[in-house]
Amino acid sequence: MKELPSARILGIESSCDETAAAVVEDGRRILSSVVASQEELHAEYGGVFPEVASRQHIRVIYPVVEQALAKAHLSLGDIDAIAVTRGPGLPGSLVVGLNMAKGLALGSGKPLVGINHLEGHLYSAWLKRNNEEGKEYLPPEFPLLALIVSGGHTELVLMRDHLQYERLGGTLDDAAGEAFDKVARLLDLGYPGGPAVEKAAKPGDPAAFKFPRSWLEGSWDFSFSGLKTAVLNQVKNIRQELGDSKEDESVDLPVADLAASFQAAVVEVLATKARFAAQEHDVKELLVAGGVSANRALRTLISKDTPGRVHIPPIELCTDNAVMIAAAGYFRFARGHRHGLEMDAMPTWPLGSD
Numbered sequence: 001m002k003e004l005p006s007a008r009i010l011g012i013e014s015s016c017d018e019t020a021a022a023v024v025e026d027g028r029r030i031l032s033s034v035v036a037s038q039e040e041l042h043a044e045y046g047g048v049f050p051e052v053a054s055r056q057h058i059r060v061i062y063p064v065v066e067q068a069l070a071k072a073h074l075s076l077g078d079i080d081a082i083a084v085t086r087g088p089g090l091p092g093s094l095v096v097g098l099n100m101a102k103g104l105a106l107g108s109g110k111p112l113v114g115i116n117h118l119e120g121h122l123y124s125a126w127l128k129r130n131n132e133e134g135k136e137y138l139p140p141e142f143p144l145l146a147l148i149v150s151g152g153h154t155e156l157v158l159m160r161d162h163l164q165y166e167r168l169g170g171t172l173d174d175a176a177g178e179a180f181d182k183v184a185r186l187l188d189l190g191y192p193g194g195p196a197v198e199k200a201a202k203p204g205d206p207a208a209f210k211f212p213r214s215w216l217e218g219s220w221d222f223s224f225s226g227l228k229t230a231v232l233n234q235v236k237n238i239r240q241e242l243g244d245s246k247e248d249e250s251v252d253l254p255v256a257d258l259a260a261s262f263q264a265a266v267v268e269v270l271a272t273k274a275r276f277a278a279q280e281h282d283v284k285e286l287l288v289a290g291g292v293s294a295n296r297a298l299r300t301l302i303s304k305d306t307p308g309r310v311h312i313p314p315i316e317l318c319t320d321n322a323v324m325i326a327a328a329g330y331f332r333f334a335r336g337h338r339h340g341l342e343m344d345a346m347p348t349w350p351l352g353s354d
């Protein structure tokens, strides 16, 4: 394979509720990473409030970018290109990062590369780190089967080479992360839902409730809305059985068992379908990325039964950050990809389309 040129990329991410900037060298070496989370701001709404998100991005994006450069001990002049999330995401949030990147590109004359947020999640698996024995972790090899599980997406994708995506399937309704967020709300566990459900599930029995697994046999698609409804119905039943009134809200729910049983159902379907898809496509390597890949139950199950190598980014790189955008930006920049200042946000941009 032809050796790619060396380059330092400044990455900028603002697609949802994290304002982030990072500098990455050669797509693999992290020189700096800054993430300003808006978690607390949105907690009172129980989800991301788009208007609040974009206004907060505007407030913090400049200092976040400045800090990322300062932490890397670099100035804009030392950067080879600016990579920015172009979509998918909230339109009002995306344009803040895009405009920041465009301003920097215009002022410095540096090239601009628009990145698909999902591609960013995938490329977080290429970032350098040590493996359990303390040795340098070897990056994924093609062909590989990728499972992207985030708040807005659940996708099974076959990658035969860098930047090549063959979509096998995806969710027909709720994304995996969305299901975690909805169930967290239902069980009054707060926002963001995924980590809250995982924590609540820890002392629980995953076999306490038999929630449905939607296999959708014969396809690589997923569906999580039936599972969410099953949890809702179970909660209603418990309230009816234990309470005095029709649906007594004051009843103490078996939250740990409900959370553990729900989590087990999601994780089993994700891990099993990803493994089968890899087998059927004769692929040895599996890559799992996106916010839900931070879930320990998923990490354990998918790593346990898969014969080949399983790549899951370290937990701090699973949720949104700009390191992943800079990493993906490098692989595009090194292959000559560039965007002009007219680049627009693409709020519903499917992975792999231009």
Ligand code: KG4
Residues within 6 Å of the ligand: 016, 149, 150, 151, 152, 153, 176, 177, 178, 180, 181, 192, 193, 194, 195, 198, 290, 291, 292, 293, 294, 295, 296, 318, 319, 320
């Ligand atoms: O990738 P991400 O940070 O943002 C999007 O691109 O959507 O993913 C956020 C999603 C949320 O739905 C969040 O609840 C979920 O990832 N998530 C988790 C965990 N950490 C984050 N879900 C399950 N277990 C976790 N530990």
Ligand code: ZN
Residues within 6 Å of the ligand: 117, 121, 150, 151, 290, 291, 319, 320
């Ligand atoms: Zn994401």
